[in-house]
Amino acid sequence: MTNQLIGSSERAGLREWLALAVLMLPVLLVAVDNTVLGLALPAIAADLHPSATQQLWMMDAYPLVLAALLLVMGNLGDRIGRRRLLLVGATGFAAISFLTSFAPSAGWLIAGRAGMAIFGAMLMPSTLALLRSTFAVPAERRLAIAVWTATFGAGAALGPLVGGVLLTAFDWGAVFWIAVPVLVPLLALAPLLIKESRNPAPGRADLLSVALSILAMGPAVLAIKEFAVQGPGLEPLLLAGFGAAVGVIFVRRQRLLAASAGRQPMLDVALFGIPAFRYSVLVNLLSMIAMVGFLFLVSQHLQLVLQLSPLDAALVLAPGALASIVAGFGVVFAVRRIPVRVAITAALLLSASAYLSIAIAGAGVSALVLAAAFTLLGLGVGAAETLSNDLIISSAPRDRAGAASAVSETAYEVGAVLGTALLGSVVTVAYRAHLYLPAGVDGVAADAAQGSLGGALDEAARIGGERGAALADAARAAFESGVTVTTALGAALMLAAAVIAWRGLRQAR
Incomplete structure (x- = not known):
């Protein structure tokens, strides 16, 4: 039998709020890790010389493995x-993150990111589920979830700033060092402040469901990525078909287990019959597409097109991080006066306006416009995710909090995959379509230039002279054209999300 849950019958005290502060450490770390690498990509590209596909894998290996697990x-x-799993995950994450900082090749770095994801998958569901067991009073739980969401959104937004500061003084490996000082306090304080919680009657473990969930999620998310990178083809079609088929088997097995006496399903699929749960998961997915995709595009634009230093580029994005925090807390008080669906729809429209402002600005968009756009995005994502997470957690039974939190986190990580894979691939395709190589640039130099903006600028520096300058100008112009196309797509996705939220959350409270 589990220990009595903290705050199960009374309001939270000092210990519970200190526990909240400790639980935010892994949230902050995982969020920062989702976006910090984007700012380091130019330095990594210069050192390890990855292909355009490897660059996408560096970003996507982490959320892809996370989503599957x-x-x-x-x-x-x-x-x-949940506390035990949190501590195991923190230990493994810190160790592998430190080792990844010394990766000698692109392949090793991708493998390190995948290894970090295995332990990272233990962190996020545990934190959100522990919030549910720690704060039973709805108003306190909503505030705690606002802190969780604000920390996650701020961490994602602060990733470039942290990266910029580290890259000013150290090489790119430093972006992986931050796990150690963040997680060591967690390992020391969590056993003192956080009481253990678990499902008191979990039933027998069903290893077949475990295997089916991995075989469904892994190929399905990989198919999305491969489709975004390669376009329509046999490989993504086969992966998607396999994942969908296994997913159907998984859902049927969960329903069978739910109907069996003494058995509990791994995932209570009946939760998706609740509109507030179902559409809130969708809001999480689309909000992460907006946040991560934006940072992937803009981090490169600021450094490689506008030629800002990593630190200066990070400072341009800093107001967006603050806006995410403000929105996350502010919306908790706003929904006392306005309906939840109005608040979420308005937040998604703000996210759409962020993308739309860049698309309208077109080529030659300034750092000031990018800063303003990211501020709008921070406001939108911070508000939308706070409310959607509260709806997800409050819709689920207490003893299934971990599984419900995992659904929310899966939406986050699939959104992170799509943010880089979909929007990153669109900008790559548009870049290649708009790149006009100067006369005399052919062979290996042409292949490198067409692979990515970073590759083109490396070749331009190697060639030098007027021809090198012409190649650099052509590559930057092509990338700007690609950003315009991609941000228009991002705006359309967010507008569609706002319509879905408005129609789907009519009964949300």
């Missing part, structure tokens, strides 16, 4: 204890 880890935390 989150349901498994959320269910495992419900069984063995």
Whole structure:
């Protein structure tokens, strides 16, 4: 039998609020890790010389593996204890993150990111589920979730700033060092402040469901990425078909287990019958597409097109990080006066306006416009994710909090994959379509220039002279054209999300 849950019958005290502060450490770290690498990509490209596809994999390996394992880890935390799983994940994440900082090649770095994701998948469902067990009073739980969401959104927004500061003094490996000083306090303080919680009657573990969930999520997310990179083809079609088929088998098995006496499903699929749960998960997915995709595009634009230093580029994005925090807390008080669906729809429209402002600005967009756009995006994402997470957690039964949190986190990570894979691939395709190579640039130099903006600028520096300058100007102009096309797509996605939220959350409270 589990220990009594903190705050199960009374308001939270000092210990519970200190526990909240400790729980925010892994949230901050995982959020920063989702976006910090974007600012380091130019330095990594100069050192390890990855291909355009490898650059995308550097960003996507982490959320891809996370997405495949989150349901498994959320269910495992419900069984063995969410605090225990959190501590195991923190230890492994810090160790592998430090080792990844010394990766000698692009392949090793991608492998390190995947290894970090295995332990990262233990962190996020545990934190959100522990909030549910720590804060039973709805108003306090909503405030705690606002802190969680603000920390996650601010961490994602602060990733470039942290990266910029580190890259000013150290090489790119320093962006992986931050796990150690963040997670060591967690390992020391969590056993003192956070009581263990788990499902008191989890039923028998179903290893077949574990295997089916991985075989469904992994190929499905990989298919999305491969489709975005390669376009329509046999490989993404086969992956998607396989993932969908296994997903159907997984859902049927969960329904069978739910109907069996003494058995509990790994995922209560009946939760998706609740409109507030279903559409809130969708809001999380689309908000992460907006945040991560934006940072992937703009981090490169600021450094490689506008030629800002990493630190200066990060400072341009800093107001957006602050806006995300302000919106996350402000919306908690706003929904006392306005309906939830109005607040979420307005937040998604703000996110759409962020993308739309860049698309309208077109070629030659300034750092000031980018800063203003990211501020709008921070406001939109911070507000939307706070409310959607509260709806997800409050819709689920208490003893399934870990599994419900894992669904929310899966939406986050699939959104992170799509943000870089979909929008990153669109900008790459548009870049290649708009790149006109100067006369005399052919062979290996042409291949490198067409692969990515970073490759083109490396070749331009190697060639030098008027021809090198012409290649650099052509590459930057092509990338700007690609950003215009991609941000128009991002605006359309957010507008569609606003319509879906408005129609789907009519009964949300």
